[in-house]
Amino acid sequence: MRTHATYLAASVLLALASAPSWATNGYLANGYGTDAEGVAGVGIALPQDALAAAANPAGVALVGNRVDGGLDLFIPQRSADVHGNGYGMDGNYNGNATRQFYIPNFGVSYQLSPTVGFGLAVYGNGGMDSDYSKNPYAAFGGQGSAGVDLAQLFVTPALAWKFAPGNSVGLGINLAYQTFSAKGLGAFASDTNSPANLDNDQKASALGEGVRLGWIGQITPQVSLGATWASRTNMGKLNKYQGLFADQGSFDIPENFGAGLSFKATPNLTLSTEFQRILYSQVPAVSDSLAPLLQGVPLGASDGPGFGWQNINVYRIAAIYDWSDALTLRAGFSHSNQAVPSSQTLINILAPGVVQDHATLGASLKVNQNGELSFAYVHGFKKTVSGVNSIPESFGGGNADVSLAENLFSVSYGWKF
Secondary structure (H helix, E strand, O other): OOOHHHHHHHHHHHHHOOOOOOOOEOOEOOOOOHHHHOOOOOOOOOOOOOOHHHHOHHHHHOOOOEEEEEEEEEEEEEEEEEEOOOOOOOEEEEOEOOOOEEEEEEEEEEEOOOOEEEEEEEEEEEEEEEEEOOOOOHHHOOOOOEEEEEEEEEEEEEEEEEEEOOEEEEEEEEEEEEEEEEEOOHHHHHHEOOHHHOOOOOOEEEEEEEEEEEEEEEOOOOEEEEEEEEOOEEEOOOHHHOOOOHHHHOOOEOOEEEEEEEEEOOOOEEEEEEEEEEOHHHOHHHHOOOHHHHOOOOEOOOOOOOOOOOOEEEEEEEEEEEOOOOEEEEEEEEEEOOOOOHHHOOHHHOOOOOOOEEEEEEEEEEOOOOEEEEEEEEEEEEEEEOOOOOOOHHHOOOEEEEEEEEEEEEEEEEEEO
8 A cells, every 4th residue: 555655745845846858868867956966966875955855865964954855957959860761660750749848847855963964855866758749650550649748746754863973874755756658659569468548648647666775974074975775666557558568567766776986175165076887677567578579479568669778877977166165066968788689779769768978067156145046958869879780680670770869958956944
C-alpha cells in the first residue's frame, strides 16, 4: 500500500510541475538546481544550496538555513534519419513538434540544532519526450503523429547529522511521481500482449518510493570527499501502457551511486570532480533489447522487448570562483558513455537519450544581505548514434540514426535566514 506521504508528495509535485522534462544522462537529470547546473551537476562533495538533498542528503547539514526556488527552460533537438529500409521508412524525421519545456524546482534547508539539519528538495529527476508530426513508423502502419512523454518528479525530505566540523552523514526518502503517454505506435499492434494498452495517448501515472544515503567529509582544510547511493525507486505499474513496457507496464527508476572530491585551490577558487554510475540494467523496460520481439515475445510480456539501454558512467569536473563578495562564477563539463547501443536505434527514435557531453556556465549575484540570484546555461553537444543492423529484416532492414542536442537556461532565487 502506498503511504500517505507519497500521495502528499504527488500533490506537491503536481502543483509545481505540470510539464514533462527531458534529462541528459540517459533519462536522469545531470544536476539539481541552478547552482549545480552551472557546474555540470557536481554536488556530491560540494553542496551549494537547499536542493543539496537531491544529490547528497549529507549536504543538508552544511548549507545553513535557506530557501531556493528556480525554473529551467529546456530546449532539446530530437531527430532521426532512416536509410536502407525495404518498406519505405527511409527519410528524415524531426521530433520537435513540442519544442520547449519549463521545469521548476524548490528546496528548503533548516538547522534543527548545531549538529542536525533538515532539508526538503522538490525537483524533476528525469524524463524523456519526443513528438514527431511525421510518424517514423507510418511505413509499418503507424497512424497520426508519434512520440512519448515521460516525466519523473521527486520530493526528497532528508535529515543529516554533522558528527564533526565539516563532516556529515544523511538520509533522504525519495518520494516519486511518474507520468507517461505514447502515441502513433499502431505499427506494433500485432506485436503486443495488450493492443488496447499500447499507445492510447492518455496520461498514465504511478507513485513510488526509494532512499538516498550520503556522506561528506572534510579531510583537510582544503579537501572534502563525498559519496552517495540511491536505491532503485520501485514504482507502481503504468497500467495504461502494459502492452508497451516489459513486465506489464513496469517502469522503475534505477539505482545510482557516486563519489566526489572538492578542493579549495585558493581562497577564491574551488575545484571539484565526481563520478556517478546509473544502473539502467535494473529496469527491464529500458534495458531489455528488441531481440525478444524477433523471437515471438510480445511487447508488455515478462522479460519482453525494451529499449536496450546500457548502464552508464558519468564524469564531471567543475570550477567555482568568487570574483567578489557579491559575485560567484561557475563552469563545468560532464561526459558519459553511451546508453543507446547502435543495434537498438529503431525503438529509440522515440527516446534518443544519446547526448554524452555537456558544457556549463553559471553565476550568482547577491542582491541584498540575504538574497541571491543565480543563473546557469547548459549545452548538450549534439550526438548521433548511427544504427548498425538496427532495423530487423522483418521490418524491412536498414538502419535508423538517432540524434539529440540540448540547451538549458536556468534562473533561481535563494534566501538565507
